[in-house]
Amino acid sequence: MKITMSWKKTRAVFFLLLLLSAHFTQSQTPRKPDVITLRDATQLEVVIQEVDDNFVKYRKLTDPEGPLFSVRKTEIVSIKYGNGDVETFEAVLEVPGYYAPNIPKAPIAKSPSTAVTPKARFQEELQTATPDRLRAVYKYYKGKSKGGMVMGIAGTSAGILMAAIGTGIVVSATDANGNFKSYQDEKRAIRGAWMMIGGFAGAVTFGTVGFVKAGKNGSKATRVRRELIRRNEPITFRISPAYNPVNGYARLALSVQF
Known part of the structure; x- marks a missing residue:
């Protein structure tokens, strides 16, 4: 009885493995083209x-x-x-x-030469502006240029002065051999070194920003001035009235600058 049951189990397992093998083989068969x-x-x-x-x-x-x-x-x-x-x-x-x-076409990029630069746009605005508008614009950019120049000179001078003071503090805190005289002198020298670094950094930063600002605005003011000269228009004009109470003489003076 035991031998009969073992043979039946073996045959059932064999058929099960055969079916699984056939299914696996069919699932692995590649799709025909x-x-x-x-x-x-x-x-x-x-x-x-x-x-x-x-x-x-x-x-x-x-x-x-x-x-x-x-x-x-x-x-x-x-x-x-x-x-x-x-x-x-x-x-x-x-x-x-x-x-x-079946790939979508990429959009055609516009030629960069067709873009209007800020410089060209500014020139177009100058050509269409009235003389009074040009004089106002010239005065504005001239003032901005002077402000940038003042900022550059003042920032550079203040930074150099601070750096010089810091250098003096560091030098005074050391002896002839370069050693610190005391612990307080060492702390003072550290503060002086920070002043040196801050002074040089401030001089470079404010000086650069100021001079660049002065250059850009000065360039725009020059272009406005050239447009006024091209139109034969004065850059500035001033009317100065005057009255002499002794002889009752009155006059009106006009000062024009090209």
Whole structure:
């Protein structure tokens, strides 16, 4: 009885393994390619993804996860699908549109030469401005240029002065051999060193910002002045009234600067 039960169990396990092996083999069988035959006798072994009214979309067999290609139905003679089905297509007179990757076209970038620079825009505004407007703009940029120059000179001078004071503190805190005289002198020298660093940094920062500001605004003021000269317009004019109570003489003086 035991031998009979063992044989039945062995046979059942054998058939179960056979069924699992067959299922595994079937699941591992790769998909057969679809064959597209074109009207010029070219055959494409592909994996078809979609068939619509006008196009057949597919991916290459060697790159099933790659880009999507398409071919017009008018260029196809027949399709033999991987499952064995065959579909034929009638010939239609149409301009050929050969298969190409279905990739959206990138937008055409505008030429950078067509962009208007701030300098050109400023010049256009000057050419369309009235003389009074030009004089007001000239005065504005001239004042900004002077302010930048003052800022640059003052910032540089203050920074250099602070750095010089810090240098003096460091020098006075050490003896002839370069050693600190006391602990307080060491702390004082550290403060002097920070003053030196801050002074040089301030001189460079404020000096650079101020002089750059002066240069940019001075350049704009010069361009406004040239536009006024081109129009033969005075840059500034001043009316000075005067009255002499002794002889009752009155006058009006006009001062013009080109």
